[in-house]
Amino acid sequence: MRILNVWTHMRRSPYQTLAAVVTMFLTMLLAGLFFLATIFSSLVLQYFEGKPQITVFFADKATVTDADSLKKTLESTGKVASLKYVSKDDALAIYRQQNKNDPLLLEMVTADILPASLEVSATDPNYLRDLDPIIRKAQGVEEVVFQKDVVDSLLRWTHAVRWVGGILVGLLSLNSILIVMTIIGMKIALKKDEIEILKLVGASPWYIQTPFIVEGGLYGTLGAIVSWMIIMGVMLWLRPMLMGFLGMIPLISTIFGSLTTWAFAGVAGGFLLFLGLVGFLLGSIGSFVALSRYLKF
Amino acid sequence: MIRFDNVSKQFSGHTSALSDITVEIKDGEFVFLIGPSGAGKTTFLRLLIRDTVSTKGVIHIDDWNISTLPSSKIYLLRRKVGTVFQDFKLLTDRTVFENVALGLEILGKNSKDISTRVLDVIELVGLADKRNSFPLQLSAGEMQRTGIARAIVGGPSILLADEPTGNLDPQTSWDILDILKEIQKIGTTIIMATHNVNVVNELKRRTITLNKGRIVRDEEKGKYHVTIHEKGKKEHADS
Numbered sequence: 001m002r003i004l005n006v007w008t009h010m011r012r013s014p015y016q017t018l019a020a021v022v023t024m025f026l027t028m029l030l031a032g033l034f035f036l037a038t039i040f041s042s043l044v045l046q047y048f049e050g051k052p053q054i055t056v057f058f059a060d061k062a063t064v065t066d067a068d069s070l071k072k073t074l075e076s077t078g079k080v081a082s083l084k085y086v087s088k089d090d091a092l093a094i095y096r097q098q099n100k101n102d103p104l105l106l107e108m109v110t111a112d113i114l115p116a117s118l119e120v121s122a123t124d125p126n127y128l129r130d131l132d133p134i135i136r137k138a139q140g141v142e143e144v145v146f147q148k149d150v151v152d153s154l155l156r157w158t159h160a161v162r163w164v165g166g167i168l169v170g171l172l173s174l175n176s177i178l179i180v181m182t183i184i185g186m187k188i189a190l191k192k193d194e195i196e197i198l199k200l201v202g203a204s205p206w207y208i209q210t211p212f213i214v215e216g217g218l219y220g221t222l223g224a225i226v227s228w229m230i231i232m233g234v235m236l237w238l239r240p241m242l243m244g245f246l247g248m249i250p251l252i253s254t255i256f257g258s259l260t261t262w263a264f265a266g267v268a269g270g271f272l273l274f275l276g277l278v279g280f281l282l283g284s285i286g287s288f289v290a291l292s293r294y295l296k297f
Numbered sequence: 298m299i300r301f302d303n304v305s306k307q308f309s310g311h312t313s314a315l316s317d318i319t320v321e322i323k324d325g326e327f328v329f330l331i332g333p334s335g336a337g338k339t340t341f342l343r344l345l346i347r348d349t350v351s352t353k354g355v356i357h358i359d360d361w362n363i364s365t366l367p368s369s370k371i372y373l374l375r376r377k378v379g380t381v382f383q384d385f386k387l388l389t390d391r392t393v394f395e396n397v398a399l400g401l402e403i404l405g406k407n408s409k410d411i412s413t414r415v416l417d418v419i420e421l422v423g424l425a426d427k428r429n430s431f432p433l434q435l436s437a438g439e440m441q442r443t444g445i446a447r448a449i450v451g452g453p454s455i456l457l458a459d460e461p462t463g464n465l466d467p468q469t470s471w472d473i474l475d476i477l478k479e480i481q482k483i484g485t486t487i488i489m490a491t492h493n494v495n496v497v498n499e500l501k502r503r504t505i506t507l508n509k510g511r512i513v514r515d516e517e518k519g520k521y522h523v524t525i526h527e528k529g530k531k532e533h534a535d536s
Contacts, residue, residue, distance in 0.1 A: 197388060201379075201380075203403040205369065205372070297371070
């Protein structure tokens with residue numbers, strides 16, 4: 001009954017409610033987007049960290065003998081944990097598997113344009129420096145990619161995204177708390193007489209404060225639900241592109257591969273719950289600050 | 298039992314509202330608190346619900362020293378001591394039933410218990426046919442009955458009434474007094490601050506007379522003694 005009263009009070013001051021919900025929505029939208037960006041970047045990082053430490057790409061004119069020769073040289077150092085040769089045909093097979101849902105991309109690529117490669121993992125990452133000159137001097141080598149470089153580059157980007165996102169979300173959260181605090185403060189002032197009566201008849205501080213805390217929390221939850229709907233809409237819209245870029249990551253392909261799976265429903269529901277809880281918490285904090293500032297017992 | 302031990306109350310920058318009050322009120326007593334305006338009657342009642350704090354002395358209600366009661370526990374005291382206000386203090390956006398139910402909602406009672414008890418109390422104060430009316434649709438007497446119903450619905454052991462008949466016509470005042478007498482019969486201690494000469498003189502209950510913050514008279518079956526100050530004001534008004 002008291003929760004229904006909260007809803008009535010929110011409806012009686014629609015502009016204040018709208019201001020609070022819109023602010024909360026913006027905060028939760030940005031928080032949700034940066035949260036997803038962090039999750040995706042972590043998955044991408046994990047994917048690259050699990051890849052071979054060095055990938056050696058051979059020139060088109062290089063032969064299988066060149067690759068075998070390099071394999072033998074590397075094995076003779078005793079510093080190599082694994083070696084895997086990926087021929088042009090193997091590369092095409094991998095490419096086809098990754099892009100099986102995009103016929104246009106499949107049509108445009110043939111084995112000729114994909115390079116053969118050798119995937120190298122060292123027994124100790126410190127040996128990579130010793131192996132580098134050997135690989136670069138080898139016959140037929142066109143390019144050497146160190147996964148460490150890729151991972152370091154991704155890490156830098158991820159850190160930057162986290163910092164910028166963290167600061168923006170932090171500032172918007174502060175702004176949301178201040179706006180909820182102001183609105184709840186105004187409501188406390190408007191209900192001054194009612195609060196006074198409640199105090200005089202023996203209402204506990206918790207009884208008086210709860211509706212205000214719930215009201216603040218509801219602003220956050222409503223904002224979170226709207227932001228979730230927008231984010232999910234954007235994700236669904238971007239899904240083909242997402243699968244194109246990140247489809248090779250097993251978790252992402254499991255979740256976004258089909259929208260009718262429990263995995264997708266679970267992630268979408270979990271994300272809604274997460275945003276809803278964070279929104280409720282933010283709104284409640286705003287109410288708590290207002291109550292401690294404007295309501296003395 | 299209520300006990301004031303050498304209680305004084307001084308508001309900042311003003312003279313004492315109460316000075317060195319020592320008095321004891323037994324359980325189940327009906328006590329009138331009389332005296333001219335500014336005598337300290339309301340301060341006396343406000344001290345009992347910790348709406349203000351004494352500057353000196355100790356106030357006990359049963360085993361509770363309410364002078365040192367922590368702020369976080371004041372609501373427990375106010376559940377024990379019901380209060381009826383001269384200005385009713387009703388919530389205008391709630392019906393009679395809802396205003397009275399408030400006294401039980403704050404105790405966390407379930408809606409079935411609330412409904413049963415509230416209807417009983419509304420019946421007791423004679424407002425059964427007005428239970429769905431809002432305060433602005435009621436007469437002053439009906440509003441005061443609602444205030445009384447709210448104050449007693451939680452079953453307080455003490456009922457304070459600050460000028461409950463102050464805004465009412467004589468007949469309605471007597472109706473209110475009848476209700477208070479009924480409440481006393483079930484063992485509730487009643488302390489009523491009033492200016493109503495007829496009520497005090499007719500009922501012949503214990504009467505504590507305050508003047509300038511001091512107890513000047515405490516009689517078992519007291520009468521309303523008009524003070525020189527009040528007499529002067531009355532004569533001035535008559536002329």
